[in-house]
Amino acid sequence: MRIIVCIKQVPDTTEVRLDPKTGTLIREGVPSIINPDDKSGLEAALKLKDEKNAHVTVLTMGPPQADVALREALAMGADKAILLTDRAFAGSDTWATSCTLAAAINKLGYDLIIAGRQAIDGDTAQVGPQIAEHLKLPQVSYVENLSVDGEDLILKRVFEDGYHLIKVKTPCLITTLKEMNEARYMSVGGIFDSYREKEVEVWSLKDIEVDHNNLGLSGSPTKVKKSFTKGAKSAGKQYNVEAKEAAKIIVDKLREKYII
Amino acid sequence: MNFNLLKEHEMLLKLYNEFTEKEVKPLAEEVDETEEFPVKTLEKLNKYGFMGIPFPKKYGGAGGDILSYALAVETLSKACATTGVIVSAHTSLCAAPIYEFGTTEQKEKYLIPLAKGEKLGAFALTEANAGTDASAQQTVAVKEGDHYIINGSKIFITNAGVADIYIIMAMTDKSQGTRGISAFIVEAETPGFTIGKKEAKMGIRGSSTCELIFENCKIPQENMLGKEGKGFSIAMKTLDGGRIGIAAQALGIAQGALDETVNYVKERRQFGKPISYFQNTQFQLAEMETKIEAARMLVYKAAFLKENKLPYSREAAMAKLYAAETAMEVTTKAVQLHGGYGYTREYPVERMMRDAKITEIYEGTSEVQKMVIAANLLK
Numbered sequence: 001m002r003i004i005v006c007i008k009q010v011p012d013t014t015e016v017r018l019d020p021k022t023g024t025l026i027r028e029g030v031p032s033i034i035n036p037d038d039k040s041g042l043e044a045a046l047k048l049k050d051e052k053n054a055h056v057t058v059l060t061m062g063p064p065q066a067d068v069a070l071r072e073a074l075a076m077g078a079d080k081a082i083l084l085t086d087r088a089f090a091g092s093d094t095w096a097t098s099c100t101l102a103a104a105i106n107k108l109g110y111d112l113i114i115a116g117r118q119a120i121d122g123d124t125a126q127v128g129p130q131i132a133e134h135l136k137l138p139q140v141s142y143v144e145n146l147s148v149d150g151e152d153l154i155l156k157r158v159f160e161d162g163y164h165l166i167k168v169k170t171p172c173l174i175t176t177l178k179e180m181n182e183a184r185y186m187s188v189g190g191i192f193d194s195y196r197e198k199e200v201e202v203w204s205l206k207d208i209e210v211d212h213n214n215l216g217l218s219g220s221p222t223k224v225k226k227s228f229t230k231g232a233k234s235a236g237k238q239y240n241v242e243a244k245e246a247a248k249i250i251v252d253k254l255r256e257k258y259i260i
Numbered sequence: 261m262n263f264n265l266l267k268e269h270e271m272l273l274k275l276y277n278e279f280t281e282k283e284v285k286p287l288a289e290e291v292d293e294t295e296e297f298p299v300k301t302l303e304k305l306n307k308y309g310f311m312g313i314p315f316p317k318k319y320g321g322a323g324g325d326i327l328s329y330a331l332a333v334e335t336l337s338k339a340c341a342t343t344g345v346i347v348s349a350h351t352s353l354c355a356a357p358i359y360e361f362g363t364t365e366q367k368e369k370y371l372i373p374l375a376k377g378e379k380l381g382a383f384a385l386t387e388a389n390a391g392t393d394a395s396a397q398q399t400v401a402v403k404e405g406d407h408y409i410i411n412g413s414k415i416f417i418t419n420a421g422v423a424d425i426y427i428i429m430a431m432t433d434k435s436q437g438t439r440g441i442s443a444f445i446v447e448a449e450t451p452g453f454t455i456g457k458k459e460a461k462m463g464i465r466g467s468s469t470c471e472l473i474f475e476n477c478k479i480p481q482e483n484m485l486g487k488e489g490k491g492f493s494i495a496m497k498t499l500d501g502g503r504i505g506i507a508a509q510a511l512g513i514a515q516g517a518l519d520e521t522v523n524y525v526k527e528r529r530q531f532g533k534p535i536s537y538f539q540n541t542q543f544q545l546a547e548m549e550t551k552i553e554a555a556r557m558l559v560y561k562a563a564f565l566k567e568n569k570l571p572y573s574r575e576a577a578m579a580k581l582y583a584a585e586t587a588m589e590v591t592t593k594a595v596q597l598h599g600g601y602g603y604t605r606e607y608p609v610e611r612m613m614r615d616a617k618i619t620e621i622y623e624g625t626s627e628v629q630k631m632v633i634a635a636n637l638l639k
Contacts, residue, residue: 188328191322192328193323194268
């Protein structure tokens with residue numbers, strides 16, 4: 001089984017702050033990590049490597065620094081790593097990103113493509129499903145459990161109030177949740193191998209076939225109108241009243257705000 | 261001159277820190293309290309390649325350098341000095357001499373499982389009457405045909421009782437003094453070899469420290485490490501390397517205590533403000549930080565010299581002396597800055613202070629380090 005895992009290097013948002021004046025992320029001094037949903041996807045792939053001898057390729061699109069995230073994946077046990085990097089890709093929204101990644105995946109053989117559900121710095125959950133659309137593949141999102149049944153996969157797709165058990169034929173694309181598993185650590189030997197014996201292949205625009213109108217900032221239909229820091233909530237108002245009256249006050253407030 | 265870590269060292273630190281934070285720190289208090297060897301942690305250390313860091317891959321190691329190993333002991337010891345010394349004694353005192361002085365057959369039989377983490381190692385030189393004067397060995401090994409018969413006992417042996425493979429020093433020819441000492445590789449299951457009393461210690465309480473007893477213990481000749489009569493020289497060279505590990509452990513303990521203290525002084529309020537606002541606190545922290553950084557430079561330099569096959573005995577002694585004294589001083593100050601709370605077991609700094617003390621004693625006391633440094637000056 002050939003698996004491609006799409007990962008994204010993101011700032012560790014547990015340590016990130018917003019500049020109150022500009023509303024942008026202060027990235028300085030913030031450590032970069034593999035996006036948690038992607039890391040679980042990678043772990044799922046590595047388990048299939050351990051159990052079924054799967055071949056695992058990790059793929060990312062990003063600036064040259066994203067090399068570190070790929071080496072980390074190699075140090076965890078991935079077989080091959082590809083960094084898609086080019087000035088032409090800068091400023092991509094989810095559409096341009098998924099077009100670029102799909103073009104790269106088109107050059108690779110695969111049975112399964114794994115992407116994390118969403119990245120903690122963007123929270124769109126769009127790139128994985130869009131790649132599936134570009135490649136005309138069946139997709140199952142929000143996967144929390146995966147098992148192999150011959151040529152098929154049995155997937156547990158989780159919702160807030162329940163789950164689906166889905167059987168899907170490969171090739172297909174799935175998006176994974178960080179709750180799926182606890183990702184393994186890198187190994188000490190794996191780290192040395194990732195820098196000394198394994199390579200991160202660097203692909204640029206000339207290495208893939210893609211419609212140039214779908215690239216980078218100019219190929220991105222998403223326009224950011226404004227970004228802002230969520231304001232602090234007011235202290236709220238306390239009512240010391242009977243339950244029945246309290247219910248009425250709540251209903252009135254909800255009506256006032258057109259929530260119900 | 262370049263003080264930058266390599267990219268691979270940076271990534272190792274990421275692994276070491278994450279592993280320590282998630283796997284080691286949560287157990288440190290319990291390991292100290294119960295005095296139980298952290299078996300589960302050792303399994304994880306084995307799995308992720310912590311037990312053979314500086315050995316080549318062909319011998320089951322990770323293929324790393326001495327600095328990568330020192331960084332691991334330092335980072336683990338920030339949270340748990342017990343875990344740090346388990347790795348250090350195994351790597352520096354058992355696997356390293358087999359790597360440096362062993363035959364190809366010995367490396368294949370013993371180094372590979374040690375470096376892979378399948379077996380745990382220990383080293384035994386100290387006896388009841390042979391401490392700093394290590395030459396006063398009373399354990400004897402008498403040759404009988406193609407075997408040696410070992411009789412005697414060893415004390416204060418780190419990892420004893422848990423380890424599978426031991427490097428043992430014994431007199432093969434008393435008339436030759438230190439040149440009559442030889443080194444042997446002894447398997448735990450060997451008949452005639454038993455584990456004696458387990459020590460109840462002040463610090464590193466999860467580490468297993470026991471007496472070893474040899475009663476007509478029969479060791480095949482091929483298990484002699486190095487040549488007959490070279491044991492003392494092997495032991496001294498092994499301890500030179502071991503000092504880098506213990507210096508790294510001391511450095512880690514000091515750093516861990518400083519990290520705890522920095523957090524505490526920002527929260528603890530007296531006279532209406534956090535105690536970090538007071539100049540006394542700031543000056544104490546500044547001194548702690550400066551000494552830790554100086555110790556770090558000594559440790560990393562000794563690691564660099566050993567890695568590059570340059571003389572490092574003097575530097576390893578300086579690193580161990582200074583890092584151990586720094587650990588003692590920094591942890592004592594850490595307890596003082598925590599005040600009454602620091603003296604309780606509610607905060608980890610009292611444990612760190614107890615753990616720090618041993619770094620001034622084992623693998624050569626601070627006084628022995630001074631002897632080594634002075635001998636280098638006066639030769």
